[in-house]
Amino acid sequence: xxxxxxxxxxxxxxxxxxxxxxxxxxxxxxxxxxxxxxxxxxxxxxxxxxxxxxxxxxxxxxxxxxxxxxxxxxxxxxxxxxxxxxxxxxxxxxxxxxxxxxxxxxxxxxxxxxxxxxxxxxxxxxxxxxxxxxxxxxxxxxxxxxxxxxxxxxxxxxxxxxxxxxxxxxxxxxxxxxxxxxxxxxxxxxxxxxxxxxxxxxxxxxxxxxxxxxxxxxxxxxxxxxxxxxxxxxxxxxxxxxxxxxxxxxxxxxxxxxxxxxxxxxxxxxxxxxx
Amino acid sequence: xxxxxxxxxxxxxxxxxxxxxxxxxxxxxxxxxxxxxxxxxxxxxxxxxxxxxxxxxxxxxxxxxxxxxxxxxxxxxxxxxxxxxxxxxxxxxxxxxxxxxxxxxxxxxxxxxxxxxxxxxxxxxxxxxxxxxxxxxxxxxxxxxxxxxxxxxxxxxxxxxxxxxxxxxxxxxxxxxxxxxxxxxxxxxxxxxxxxxxxxxxxxxxxxxxxxxxxxxxxxxxxxxxxxxxxxxxxxxxxxxxxxxxxxxxxxxxxxxxxxxxxxxxxxxxxxxxx
Numbered sequence: 001x002x003x004x005x006x007x008x009x010x011x012x013x014x015x016x017x018x019x020x021x022x023x024x025x026x027x028x029x030x031x032x033x034x035x036x037x038x039x040x041x042x043x044x045x046x047x048x049x050x051x052x053x054x055x056x057x058x059x060x061x062x063x064x065x066x067x068x069x070x071x072x073x074x075x076x077x078x079x080x081x082x083x084x085x086x087x088x089x090x091x092x093x094x095x096x097x098x099x100x101x102x103x104x105x106x107x108x109x110x111x112x113x114x115x116x117x118x119x120x121x122x123x124x125x126x127x128x129x130x131x132x133x134x135x136x137x138x139x140x141x142x143x144x145x146x147x148x149x150x151x152x153x154x155x156x157x158x159x160x161x162x163x164x165x166x167x168x169x170x171x172x173x174x175x176x177x178x179x180x181x182x183x184x185x186x187x188x189x190x191x192x193x194x195x196x197x198x199x200x201x202x203x204x205x206x207x208x209x210x211x212x213x214x215x216x217x218x219x220x221x222x223x224x225x226x227x228x229x230x231x232x233x234x235x236x237x238x239x240x241x242x243x244x245x246x247x248x249x250x251x252x253x254x255x256x257x258x259x260x261x262x263x264x265x266x267x268x269x270x271x272x273x274x275x
Numbered sequence: 276x277x278x279x280x281x282x283x284x285x286x287x288x289x290x291x292x293x294x295x296x297x298x299x300x301x302x303x304x305x306x307x308x309x310x311x312x313x314x315x316x317x318x319x320x321x322x323x324x325x326x327x328x329x330x331x332x333x334x335x336x337x338x339x340x341x342x343x344x345x346x347x348x349x350x351x352x353x354x355x356x357x358x359x360x361x362x363x364x365x366x367x368x369x370x371x372x373x374x375x376x377x378x379x380x381x382x383x384x385x386x387x388x389x390x391x392x393x394x395x396x397x398x399x400x401x402x403x404x405x406x407x408x409x410x411x412x413x414x415x416x417x418x419x420x421x422x423x424x425x426x427x428x429x430x431x432x433x434x435x436x437x438x439x440x441x442x443x444x445x446x447x448x449x450x451x452x453x454x455x456x457x458x459x460x461x462x463x464x465x466x467x468x469x470x471x472x473x474x475x476x477x478x479x480x481x482x483x484x485x486x487x488x489x490x491x492x493x494x495x496x497x498x499x500x501x502x503x504x505x506x507x508x509x510x511x512x513x514x515x516x517x518x519x520x521x522x523x524x525x526x527x528x529x530x531x532x533x534x535x536x537x538x539x540x541x542x543x544x545x546x547x548x549x550x
Binding site: 149150151176177178179181182185200218219220224231233241242243244245246247248249250251252253254255257266268269 | 424426452453457495518522525
């Protein structure tokens, strides 16, 4: 018997996705659910209950029948607690990580059986989405913080291991809105093996099988490919140094544009304007 | 008799150059004066007298013996008025344009005998510097305004003819601090013949003979070279479109780094760190 190939789907959203208007980004997530049931993980947030209320409402309005709240006060590897949490994931057709502080997600969830279960669901085709901090945690290495609007190399650029769904990519969010090009370039300069993605608000990349993505939403997505880089000063010792980085390849993608993560090549939207 | 070759010098400053500490950027300008006399043009500013007081003080503290104030209430082509203004330029060893609104400079000064005289001084080796709005007006085409932190193509991106010292370059300032990469990319996408320069605060490019420049000061200078661009959507008609722009070459330059404007090629600072 032929089985339908399971596409692995990640949706990384740059924050502030529309929840009241056309809800393009959230609709895309809902359209890809494997069942009409969503787990909303609010671990990143300090106002976890408000987040849960908000997303419960918007997912219900988009036709999702069942919503589950995933919130952790402590690490998700405490017996009993753990069982209940794993039950919460039963039958879920998608997992959505809200915004806040990415370290709250990774420090509580990373390396727990709950996290492994989410990884397994992902491999079985259950789409995993995240907005803002929830987007950054999707990659192997994630950005935690770094100065905005500055190009100082030593300035508090902090990285951390992420949840690891996507290798060799670093995602930054609220990108244009918060002037984060400098810190994204600084990360790529440290190791151009990592591709830098900078995602604007109300904008997302829909990544399939870790191979390619398409841009949806109203803003832009920057792709910083440092492989062509011919010079940088990031390994110099002076901590007050400002970034130098020559010959970087930069793409700005908007709605409908696609990108091949393996070939590192963009291609344009087809007649999106005429829609 | 051999005459010393006159180097034409432009200093484009990204705004907020240090005036109380090491004053690196202003010192560079002063070191290049052809006489210890500076004309401070405050046309761009709404607080022209305050600007004049501030720059008079800082230039005096840097050893400049004579400072002249160039301020215009109306266009500089009114007889009598004109004579007096031209006299003010006599013997000046440098001209410095302060910040404010670039259209205040170009609409009052552009196409007047006074402007022609400044052009002539420039060709004769008198350095011309400008900070913020004063930097943008140095080029043939200048940016007037455009949304920051957004990538909408149609959003109020306004260009204007500048004073024309430097062709085929567009300069934006307060670059990292105000998140202006989006609008600079948008300009370059419209015509990659123009090279985009984005200059951080307390940072400048010292341009010689319109051929090459060196970076001074504490921040970064972005160089956006769009010649390699393979796709853009800027000529599409939809006004709510977000920028698409593939395969742009981006350089981030810091203190000591140089750039060849003819070959469009950067080269790194030599042991600047060890200084």
